[in-house]
Amino acid sequence: MKPTKNIIAISGSLRAGSSNHGILRFLGKLAPANVNYAIYDGLSQLPHFDPGLDHDDPPETVTALRKLLTEADGVVICTPEYAFGVPGSLKNALDWMVSSGSLVGKPLALITASTGGKNAHASLLLTLGALSANVLEDATLLISFIRSKMDGDGNITDVETANKLKTAFTALLNQL
Numbered sequence: 001m002k003p004t005k006n007i008i009a010i011s012g013s014l015r016a017g018s019s020n021h022g023i024l025r026f027l028g029k030l031a032p033a034n035v036n037y038a039i040y041d042g043l044s045q046l047p048h049f050d051p052g053l054d055h056d057d058p059p060e061t062v063t064a065l066r067k068l069l070t071e072a073d074g075v076v077i078c079t080p081e082y083a084f085g086v087p088g089s090l091k092n093a094l095d096w097m098v099s100s101g102s103l104v105g106k107p108l109a110l111i112t113a114s115t116g117g118k119n120a121h122a123s124l125l126l127t128l129g130a131l132s133a134n135v136l137e138d139a140t141l142l143i144s145f146i147r148s149k150m151d152g153d154g155n156i157t158d159v160e161t162a163n164k165l166k167t168a169f170t171a172l173l174n175q176l
């Protein structure tokens with residue numbers, strides 16, 4: 001039997017009915033039996049990053065996320081772009097992960113699913129580089145016009161997009 005592996009998935013959108021959440025749910029259905037796939041839902045509970053609180057005993061929600069990511073075998077980040085940048089809540093979470101090193105060497109799939117998205121995508125690649133995450137080239141995907149590729153229930157209706165997501169997720173699974 002294969003050993004159990006853990007993947008933590010984070011959406012950069014807090015919106016109910018988010019297309020990025022829809023993508024994360026789609027990926028979860030592709031996870032094999034030996035992979036525990038969990039979508040993190042605590043982004044909105046994290047305090048604003050404060051270097052003065054960034055020590056060994058930070059706020060509880062920060063400790064919990066650091067633990068989740070440190071113990072994960074792989075991470076998926078799936079996010080929209082806001083105002084030509086990374087959504088603040090996602091960037092805030094990543095700022096908390098700098099000093100803890102929770103993403104160092106961590107196999108990571110980066111999916112930016114937005115109307116356009118190239119600015120947030122490029123910015124996240126820089127940030128994740130600063131965090132020394134192992135961003136897998138084959139698991140890095142920019143999906144523009146995402147809402148036209150999904151139905152109202154958050155299901156992916158565009159076959160090419162679904163196939164690209166499967167390929168990206170498989171690349172992550174292969175690195176666990």
Ligand SMILES: Cc1cc2nc3c(=O)[nH]c(=O)nc-3n(C[C@H](O)[C@H](O)[C@H](O)COP(=O)(O)O)c2cc1C
Nearest residue numbers: 013015018019020080081082083084114115116117
């Ligand atoms: C405040 C705001 C700013 C936005 N700015 C951008 C942007 O700069 N680039 C872009 O591609 N989409 C932008 N969008 C559109 C989002 O890409 C779109 O709403 C996307 O579906 C959000 O992801 P979600 O469905 O997972 O919530 C913006 C949306 C909002 C609400």
